[in-house]
Ligand SMILES: Nc1ncnc2c1ncn2[C@@H]1O[C@H](COP(=O)(O)OP(=O)(O)O)[C@@H](O)[C@H]1O
């Protein structure tokens with residue numbers, strides 16, 4: 618999950634897909650690359666004084682990877698978190714091109730037994746996001762249907778293209794997830810049309826509606842699938858459909 622902008626919903630989409638993966642019985646690892654570590658918190662995986670993703674990027678050994686990976690409180694089994702850390706900000710330098718970008722890919726080569734790895738990126742296209750993209754098969758760009766967010770999608774697409782020509786030849790853009798959609802907004806409808814004109818089939822369906830239930834579930838560190846009410850059920854279905862779309866993509870492992 619990546620985008621230049623903060624607050625568009627990268628973490629929310631990561632969490633929604635993790636919730637859907639749990640529902641579908643997929644064994645999943647969530648990698649929290651954002652120094653703000655929101656994802657770790659919402660997954661109930663924040664533990665003090667242990668190794669985390671910053672330690673893994675410093676030393677991508679099997680042992681560090683094992684010590685930095687903890688189970689999420691969402692489930693007894695089947696959902697793990699590579700714990701986020703404010704210290705990962707050191708790895709966000711863009712001049713970290715070349716070997717430095719390979720850290721996460723190398724670290725993930727030690728793990729086995731997962732059906733899916735989700736990577737939540739920080740709100741920049743710097744070293745951390747690039748490290749995440751280089752480790753990934755598919756990139757999901759998250760956006761809101763607003764003017765600046767639509768422009769930021771273009772920059773994320775160009776970063777993916779640039780990495781495909783260099784450090785990440787097998788990376789593919791899965792597409793653009795449009796988040797926080799309000800059905801009655803005329804401005805949003807205009808931006809959605811613009812996104813479809815620019816990116817065609819890369820604009821993924823379904824879109825994610827704006828619903829307070831999403832924030833409530835996140836605040837309670839619960840998967841949206843476990844949250845009561847019609848809005849949570851609607852969101853659960855949206856994330857299941859998006860996950861199925863992602864798993865159907867050509868070349869998905
Ligand atoms: N579809 C949505 N409906 C309601 N609130 C949302 C939705 N998507 C995101 N939010 C809220 O907006 C805030 C920012 O979202 P977040 O996923 O943290 O963005 P990012 O990771 O891109 O910075 C969070 O408080 C989140 O709960």
Ligand SMILES: [Mg+2]
Pocket residue numbers: 627628629651655738739
């Ligand atoms: Mg985030």
